[in-house]
């Protein structure tokens with residue numbers, strides 16, 4: 001029996017959609033917080049294959065999701081390229097900044113990344129041995145634009161202003177950074193597949209702030225290059241793309257990039273996405289993660305509405321963005337029950 005996630009990614013319409021959740025391993029789970037404390041901090045957890053595999057498995061055991069996503073972070077790649085990276089408790093990531101062509105020249109070549117990232121491949125290897133046979137293992141990386149926004153600003157920003165400013169000041173240097181990240185991401189994801197990842201996902205969390213030609217040059221083209229090169233190296237590898245808040249640019253994204261599935265945030269309606277995006281590919285996403293905090297009738301009815309809207313084509317049930325630390329773990333059971341029940 002082919003795994004349900006792989007069937008949906010092969011464009012099969014299933015009577016009940018398979019389910020997983022963005023950030024399913026995370027702070028809303030007491031067992032995650034306990035394991036993170038054992039590791040010391042978040043980055044030590046990412047680089048500890050035994051414990052990273054353990055937190056990846058926790059939501060599978062608790063909820064029986066159809067997919068497990070490797071526990072790591074999109075910012076490990078810039079760290080492997082030579083950026084300093086740390087996490088400020090309660091605030092988020094901090095990195096040394098790259099704002100000029102000279103700064104870019106100080107990064108390591110893509111060949112250097114595996115030295116830092118070897119423990120991540122080890123985590124994938126453990127998971128591919130330990131996961132239940134019907135659960136699909138998803139590897140991932142950040143898309144070049146999103147990763148670049150953190151490398152340029154040194155932190156998360158509401159409008160990606162520093163990255164847009166770099167792009168405006170020196171488009172050639174900015175494009176060179178995107179190219180380096182594109183090449184390094186291909187090798188990083190390829191190594192995850194060699195270690196046992198069955199599907200890969202590309203997170204472009206800030207794609208929505210790229211407009212017009214910039215969206216083509218820095219969201220679409222890098223995704224297309226990553227996906228075509230990965231599929232050339234690994235025949236039949238399914239790829240999920242998440243150009244978050246792309247709006248109208250979700251339309252045609254799968255055909256233009258070769259993605260098998262497009263993840264949809266919750267700023268567009270499921271009915272619109274069913275008509276305009278699902279016609280070309282599998283879709284996943286759209287449930288507002290805030291509903292897992294508030295629960296109740298709205299969680300039930302929205303879950304049912306999304307499942308119904310996407311029921312006519314290939315669909316993986318998921319959230320529009322990551323589950324938040326204040327979510328109630330019991331609401332996840334209620335969501336799953338509303339999909340499967």
Ligand code: CP3
Nearest residue numbers: 022023024025026042069070071072073074092203205322
């Ligand atoms: O369960 C999973 O989804 C797999 C693991 C995963 C993490 N981050 C773990 C994590 C994945 C797939 C990511 C992706 C990621 N990381 C993205 C893209 C998706 C998105 O959310 O838009 C981004 C932008 C990052 C960068 C990042 N990492 C930020 C901005 C933060 C701080 C904000 C926050 O939510 O805390 C992180 C930290 C992070 N990554 C945590 C986890 C579980 C929380 C850290 C902790 O335990 O203290």
